[in-house]
Amino acid sequence: MDGRGQPYVVPFCYVHVGGCFYTPLDEKPKSVDPRKLRRVRNILENPRVSFVVDRYFEDWSQLGYVMVQGFADLLSPGEEGHDEAVVALREKYTQYRDMVIHERPLIRIRPERFVSWGDLGVAQRPELDLMGLMRGRRSVRWFTDEPVEPSVVRLILEAGRWAPSPHGRQPWRFAVLTRSDPKVRLADAMAATWREQLALDNQPEAVVATRLRKARERLVGAPVVVILCLYLDDLDVYSDDERQAAETTMAVQSLGAAGQNMLLAAYGVGLDGGWMCAPLFCPDVVRGALGLHQQLIPHAMLTFGRAARDPVRRERRPLDELVELYE
Ligand SMILES: Cc1cc2nc3c(=O)[nH]c(=O)nc-3n(C[C@H](O)[C@H](O)[C@H](O)COP(=O)(O)O)c2cc1C
Numbered sequence: 001m002d003g004r005g006q007p008y009v010v011p012f013c014y015v016h017v018g019g020c021f022y023t024p025l026d027e028k029p030k031s032v033d034p035r036k037l038r039r040v041r042n043i044l045e046n047p048r049v050s051f052v053v054d055r056y057f058e059d060w061s062q063l064g065y066v067m068v069q070g071f072a073d074l075l076s077p078g079e080e081g082h083d084e085a086v087v088a089l090r091e092k093y094t095q096y097r098d099m100v101i102h103e104r105p106l107i108r109i110r111p112e113r114f115v116s117w118g119d120l121g122v123a124q125r126p127e128l129d130l131m132g133l134m135r136g137r138r139s140v141r142w143f144t145d146e147p148v149e150p151s152v153v154r155l156i157l158e159a160g161r162w163a164p165s166p167h168g169r170q171p172w173r174f175a176v177l178t179r180s181d182p183k184v185r186l187a188d189a190m191a192a193t194w195r196e197q198l199a200l201d202n203q204p205e206a207v208v209a210t211r212l213r214k215a216r217e218r219l220v221g222a223p224v225v226v227i228l229c230l231y232l233d234d235l236d237v238y239s240d241d242e243r244q245a246a247e248t249t250m251a252v253q254s255l256g257a258a259g260q261n262m263l264l265a266a267y268g269v270g271l272d273g274g275w276m277c278a279p280l281f282c283p284d285v286v287r288g289a290l291g292l293h294q295q296l297i298p299h300a301m302l303t304f305g306r307a308a309r310d311p312v313r314r315e316r317r318p319l320d321e322l323v324e325l326y327e
Contacts, residue, residue, distance in 0.1 A: 015088040021109040022085035024101035064118025070111040140272035143305030159265030163258035166250035175227040189289035193282040222303030229296040276301040
């Protein structure tokens with residue numbers, strides 16, 4: 001605000017480094033003495049400042065803001081902290097890489113008081129656009145034991161809800177496991193099937209034991225498990241088997257789309273996900289272990305959490321190899 005107490009509000013870009021906030025003076029023309037800028041004159045006259053970082057989502061359960069109150073001053077090139085803040089600003093905002101912010105003073109805000117509202121557990125990856133998210137998403141199989149906030153679980157499920165589906169029927173339901181008991185129950189129940197199937201492949205006992213242990217650890221160790229279930233009751237009914245089978249295939253296809261939406265949403269908020277096909281091979285066992293409705297057909301398990309380590313990415317085929325016809 002100015003010396004008479006009149007608030008003067010401007011939007012700004014910032015970084016938070018070493019406990020202070022920094023924002024550059026990137027106004028054009030660059031020849032203008034920054035000390036003549038209105039906001040700078042105000043700060044020199046009255047260093048008390050407030051700012052609000054707001055987060056808006058269409059889903060209002062995700063709304064939130066942080067208000068910071070503190071004191072501002074100018075930090076000139078060469079002064080301690082200036083270079084570091086410029087580097088951080090250029091890392092956060094690529095646009096600053098081509099601007100001369102390093103030759104100009106920065107406004108430094110020393111926070112005194114924070115006020116926040118809303119569930120701030122969810123933080124979108126600001127640096128990735130949709131293509132970046134699709135390229136960056138990777139299958140992660142091992143997670144840290146850090147729990148996933150309920151609001152983030154909700155965001156992931158919400159993403160699944162918006163998947164395309166045949167006739168818009170949404171032929172899927174999701175079973176969500178976050179507590180240890182049901183995960184252990186499910187892993188124990190599926191272990192017998194895993195063992196039988198590995199035996200069918202004539203695997204030596206030592207290999208079977210290791211793979212069983214790993215599959216179990218993967219399931220029980222994932223902070224969140226979402227079981228994707230097919231739900232066919234709302235699909236169109238046909239008099240012939242062929243069309244009915246196509247209808248079911250469409251439902252399965254859209255279940256895949258729901259899964260992908262969830263994986264991308266998780267990646268978008270800094271988590272990772274993995275896909276386990278195991279339920280497809282023992283839907284009755286999964287249903288029994290979790291007491292799921294008879295009409296639900298478990299198809300896959302998605303595991304979510306924070307990656308314990310970066311996985312090795314699978315190579316992608318060149319696009320030319322995938323596009324058979326482009327007329
Ligand atoms: C339908 C489907 C089933 C999958 N089943 C498994 C699985 O049972 N176990 C597993 O570790 N990964 C599974 N995956 C993940 C794939 O192995 C993974 O997507 C693939 O190797 C490409 O790696 P990326 O996801 O990191 O790009 C499955 C993926 C899909 C789409």
